[in-house]
Amino acid sequence: MPVEFDTSNSGCRQQEGLPVPSYLGSRNSRPQAYNVPFTSRDVDVSKSPFDKVQLTKLLIDTLHEIGYTESAVTLQKESGGVEVKSSNVQKLFSAIQYGQFELIDLNMLVRLPMKHGGLKSFLQQHAQDFSQTRASSQDSNMESETTVCNEDSAMKIENLIAKRTDWHRFFETMEKDLAVLDPLAQNMADCDVKTLTSMLDTVEMLVLINKQVFLELMFDQQDSSLAVFFLRTVLRKYIQLWESLLMYQESSYALTPDTLLKQMTSILTCPLNSAELSDVWSGSLESSRQLLIRSISNYIDPNNLVPRGRLLTLLSQAIKYQNSQDVLNFEDEDDTFVQEGSRHYNLLQDNSCSSQRISFAPEKLLAQNADEIWYLEFSPDGRYLASASADSSTDRKVLIYDVERDFQVYKVLAGNDQCVLYLSFSPDSKYLVSCPFNEDAKIYDIHKEGEPTDLNQEYEGAFVAEIIQPEDSFKIYENEGTSSVSSPRIWCCSWFHTERNRGRFALGSPDRDVIIYDIGAKSVLCKLSQVLSLNASLSQEPFSRVHDLKITCNDKYLILMAHEFYVDTYDISQLPPVQNGDRITESNIETIGFHVSKVSRLSVGKRMTCLTIPQIKDHARDENSLILINVQPHELQLWDFKEQILVQKYYGQRQLQFIIRSCFGYDNKLVASGSEDGKIYIWDRFHGNIVSVINGHDAERPTTRISNKTFGRNCNIVVWNPTNKNIFASGGDDGLVKIWKVVRGQL
Amino acid sequence: MGLRYTSYIDHPKNKHTKFVTYGCCNCRTHLSSSAQVMSKDYRGTTGDAYLMNRVVNVVEGSRETRCMLTGCYVVCDIKCHMCKNLVGWKYVESERKDQRYKEGKFILELQTICKVH
Numbered sequence: 080m081p082v083e084f085d086t087s088n089s090g091c092r093q094q095e096g097l098p099v100p101s102y103l104g105s106r107n108s109r110p111q112a113y114n115v116p117f118t119s120r121d122v123d124v125s126k127s128p129f130d131k132v133q134l135t136k137l138l139i140d141t142l143h144e145i146g147y148t149e150s151a152v153t154l155q156k157e158s159g160g161v162e163v164k165s166s167n168v169q170k171l172f173s174a175i176q177y178g179q180f181e182l183i184d185l186n187m188l189v190r191l192p193m194k195h196g197g198l199k200s201f202l203q204q205h206a207q208d209f210s211q212t213r214a215s216s217q218d219s220n221m222e223s224e225t226t227v228c229n230e231d232s233a234m235k236i237e238n239l240i241a242k243r244t245d246w247h248r249f250f251e252t253m254e255k256d257l258a259v260l261d262p263l264a265q266n267m268a269d270c271d272v273k274t275l276t277s278m279l280d281t282v283e284m285l286v287l288i289n290k291q292v293f294l295e296l297m298f299d300q301q302d303s304s305l306a307v308f309f310l311r312t313v314l315r316k317y318i319q320l321w322e323s324l325l326m327y328q329e330s331s332y333a334l335t336p337d338t339l340l341k342q343m344t345s346i347l348t349c350p351l352n353s354a355e356l357s358d359v360w361s362g363s364l365e366s367s368r369q370l371l372i373r374s375i376s377n378y379i380d381p382n383n384l385v386p387r388g389r390l391l392t393l394l395s396q397a398i399k400y401q402n403s404q405d406v407l408n409f410e411d412e413d414d415t416f417v418q419e420g421s422r423h424y425n426l427l428q429d430n431s432c433s434s435q436r437i438s439f440a441p442e443k444l445l446a447q448n449a450d451e452i453w454y455l456e457f458s459p460d461g462r463y464l465a466s467a468s469a470d471s472s473t474d475r476k477v478l479i480y481d482v483e484r485d486f487q488v489y490k491v492l493a494g495n496d497q498c499v500l501y502l503s504f505s506p507d508s509k510y511l512v513s514c515p516f517n518e519d520a521k522i523y524d525i526h527k528e529g530e531p532t533d534l535n536q537e538y539e540g541a542f543v544a545e546i547i548q549p550e551d552s553f554k555i556y557e558n559e560g561t562s563s564v565s566s567p568r569i570w571c572c573s574w575f576h577t578e579r580n581r582g583r584f585a586l587g588s589p590d591r592d593v594i595i596y597d598i599g600a601k602s603v604l605c606k607l608s609q610v611l612s613l614n615a616s617l618s619q620e621p622f623s624r625v626h627d628l629k630i631t632c633n634d635k636y637l638i639l640m641a642h643e644f645y646v647d648t649y650d651i652s653q654l655p656p657v658q659n660g661d662r663i664t665e666s667n668i669e670t671i672g673f674h675v676s677k678v679s680r681l682s683v684g685k686r687m688t689c690l691t692i693p694q695i696k697d698h699a700r701d702e703n704s705l706i707l708i709n710v711q712p713h714e715l716q717l718w719d720f721k722e723q724i725l726v727q728k729y730y731g732q733r734q735l736q737f738i739i740r741s742c743f744g745y746d747n748k749l750v751a752s753g754s755e756d757g758k759i760y761i762w763d764r765f766h767g768n769i770v771s772v773i774n775g776h777d778a779e780r781p782t783t784r785i786s787n788k789t790f791g792r793n794c795n796i797v798v799w800n801p802t803n804k805n806i807f808a809s810g811g812d813d814g815l816v817k818i819w820k821v822v823r824g825q826l
Numbered sequence: 827m828g829l830r831y832t833s834y835i836d837h838p839k840n841k842h843t844k845f846v847t848y849g850c851c852n853c854r855t856h857l858s859s860s861a862q863v864m865s866k867d868y869r870g871t872t873g874d875a876y877l878m879n880r881v882v883n884v885v886e887g888s889r890e891t892r893c894m895l896t897g898c899y900v901v902c903d904i905k906c907h908m909c910k911n912l913v914g915w916k917y918v919e920s921e922r923k924d925q926r927y928k929e930g931k932f933i934l935e936l937q938t939i940c941k942v943h
Contacts, residue, residue: 451828453828453829469829471910497852497853497909498908498909500829516852516853516908516909517852517853517854568853568854589832589834590854590943624834642832642834686831688831711831736830736831737828737829737830737831738828738829738830738831739828755828791828793828795828795829812828
């Protein structure tokens with residue numbers, strides 16, 4: 080049967096006329112065969128790498144799931160009796176489903192096709208009792224098989240009457256099985272891993288079943304005396320058995336034996352509130368039994384039991400793959416949360432999803448600076464953007480723009496007589512530290528009132544920007560005894576983030592030091608070079624010349640980018656916390672004691688110009704051991720400082736002799752960097768491919784404000800807004816700050 | 827022209843006990859060291875000056891011909907690459923053959939440099 084493809088249906092295809100980068104061409108240059116009508120004979124299942132039986136199982140299971148039970152049965156018949164669940168699994172599940180717990184015994188569990196292999200042979204070898212019990216129970220099993228079958232057919236006509244469970248028979252069986260398992264568990268030490276795992280799996284399943292029985296006795300039967308008896312005689316012993324096995328082998332189950340036992344006992348002793356109750360008892364008998372079946376199916380070999388929603392899992396993986404083929408497509412996490420149910424994919428054709436595509440457009444151009452922009456920083460709340468300029472003629476080196484009010488100048492930070500090369504906002508977005516060439520770092524309160532200026536004239540409805548003076552300025556004095564009269568230069572700064580280190584920041588110096596400063600005490604808290612020199616093992620080498628430093632968001636690690644071609648990470652979690660009233664100063668920190676240990680040293684082996692850590696919103700994410708560094712020549716490297724591995728490299732941008740800075744962006748899915756050709760380069764963080772190259776700062780700027788000034792053409796820095804992931808800013812030698820926005824979908 | 831990457835001149839281990847690093851007096855960027863001094867017997871525009879074999883972290887200005895006591899030279903001014911402070915000049919070409927040894931060498935004016943570490 081020939082199938083014609085409807086070529087006019089190109090609604091979500093790339094439209095003509097739009098510039099498409101050459102690497103996107105794959106979409107248009109599909110294999111020709113794709114468009115050739117084919118017959119059903121072309122799809123030869125026998126030649127496909129997939130097993131026909133598995134495929135059938137998947138289909139039957141899916142038919143069941145979407146409610147076509149009859150078709151499922153028909154397919155099952157037509158395929159010659161392919162079973163989604165093997166008969167042993169079916170037996171166990173129906174026993175659970177209809178509450179016939181007395182039918183469950185070790186024998187039944189041992190016959191299950193387990194994920195990690197069965198226990199059968201092991202039991203036969205080691206437990207004579209077992210083979211005996213097995214022989215004796217053979218008859219009863221035969222019986223039960225027939226009952227199950229009858230029950231099954233009874234279910235089909237939906238007139239099943241819940242049979243009372245024979246609890247005492249169940250108790251007896253469990254105690255008997257325990258007697259078999261217990262001696263085995265004593266000599267598990269010399270067994271191989273495989274046997275151990277399957278033993279553990281079996282016991283865990285028994286614990287789960289027993290837990291269900293106990294809960295049913297409690298909540299469904301309301302028979303607490305029987306439940307107590309059960310807990311004492313059976314469940315507790317199984318949990319103990321489980322615990323003894325855990326000594327040899329790790330378990331994947333969420334609860335530990337200890338917590339499980341506590342949970343069960345607390346049900347008996349004190350009434351639970353509704354939240355705690357919903358944790359252990361899902362409400363109805365049916366749903367809790369379904370939950371048990373689901374958790375038991377985790378132990379069963381997927382060949383004998385199709386995992387829940389397997390086809391849907393496969394399909395969503397296919398969609399993910401299709402999306403990943405488009406380099407401009409970035410799955411938006413926020414979107415998926417909001418529109419969980421409402422997003423639909425077309426299953427019958429490949430998703431091109433141009434609505435998901437990402438591109439970048441200019442938003443604003445800020446030209447108030449007279450000279451090169453060397454540093455930009457968004458405040459942590461995303462409301463302000465600060466720029467540092469090399470302006471040597473005026474006292475307007477640091478400007479703060481109001482992001483929410485159209486990027487008008489909010490404050491002018493005066494008082495720097497030297498060019499400023501680094502800025503750092505405090506975590507509450509209130510203070511800003513500026514680091515100039517020399518040693519004279521300054522702290523500003525950005526909300527302080529000051530002298531009005533006319534910088535915002537070109538805006539309509541402008542508000543008056545104010546010039547403010549620094550709140551505080553400080554130099555770090557060398558210790559007595561050294562010959563030098565000068566204090567170390569301060570070239571980089573990073574604030575601590577958490578409440579326990581409120582008002583503290585670390586300053587890095589190329590003159591071999593890192594200083595932790597306390598804004599409340601207005602004094603130096605400690606010098607890392609001194610702290611480390613107390614540590615005898617590290618005193619061999621001089622402290623590195625620090626070019627950039629960052630403190631991770633949990634204040635645990637201090638990362639230093641050294642001139643000497645390596646990145647060092649120190650554990651600074653031992654720093655004494657800020658206490659009210661009693662400020663810690665440099666003099667008493669030695670008595671309190673502050674131990675710093677080196678976590679890792681990454682040998683990059685090349686000149687580095689910038690160190691960035693990911694923007695962290697979710698503190699639980701594992702991304703907080705990643706660092707991004709700009710490396711000369713011409714590359715960026717993404718490292719994991721805990722694992723000490725190079726994760727990814729990003730190529731394409733130019734940097735040979737200038738300090739070019741980069742950033743993470745768009746929920747850390749992108750990496751952006753400046754470049755010596757004036758362009759902004761943006762990469763996919765995971766795949767390392769270039770997503771976009773933007774002509775940002777490569778044009779010569781008309782010399783309006785100062786004459787005879789030749790501007791370079793570097794793009795020195797790119798920064799991403801930490802709260803609004805659709806906004807980023809770049810600064811260059813042309814003295815311009817450009818604001819860019821992320822555009823989703825077609826322009 | 828952007829912010830340049832700075833090199834450092836460190837005290838070589840086990841050698842030169844009286845090693846001195848010279849830096850820009852304004853921003854203390856390392857420029858040269860005592861091991862690079864060829865002659866201390868020079869005069870610059872601001873006073874005493876050293877003739878240095880190698881100088882780092884400087885940007886060169888445009889070439890010009892300048893006539894000095896020992897003859898005319900093609901020179902270019904050198905500035906500290908961080909703060910653009912004028913620190914001396916570089917000899918590019920010499921008219922007189924006996925002064926050719928200065929070609930490619932640098933003059934650092936003592937007024938503009940200081941000892942750094």
